Amino acid sequence: MLKRWMRFAAFLDDGRICLSNNAAERALRGFALGRRAWLFAGSDRGAARAAAMATLITTAKLNAVDPQAWLADVLARLPAHPARRIDELLPWTWAPPQQTQSAA
Template sequence: MTRFLSDGKVCLSNNAAERSLRCVPLGRKSWLFCGSDRGGQRAAVAYSLILTCRLNNVDPQAWLAYVLARIADHPVSRLDELLPWNWKAAQVALAA
């Protein structure tokens, strides 16, 4: 509430976050048994990556295939190039 009072542009509800996670309850029984706490953490990371792609208008499947094919040979100092928003910009530049 204090964040909202200090910045009136901040949305008071979390409806946008709940709408983006609607696909999660559909598979709730599947996700119930992730195998371990680490499995749950990995699922959370996967959801975060997929939703980040969606928010940046990037096809999650195409992005993930690209990243998985190249991440082993990609320099650690340039991992930011593989982030969805940077990947999309690079794809647009290649198309032009």
């Protein structure tokens, strides 16, 4: 412990450092609860697809984007979207589509 004292006591110098890992454990809770359901992904490819979708959804959440709205918009626009402009559809650059206001 004495060899690691500087790292252990770092929270005393920087108030942004959390004393516990509760935030990290809360973030992983959904994966731990879904573990039994994911056990039967069907195949290795199915498990890889589930992991890719979990990554996309988590990335959207980390960028303060509604994952359901983002996925629905991206999947609808993807077939007609040019491949050279694919970066516009990434969660950190995506903008929700402007809804047209109908005349009342």
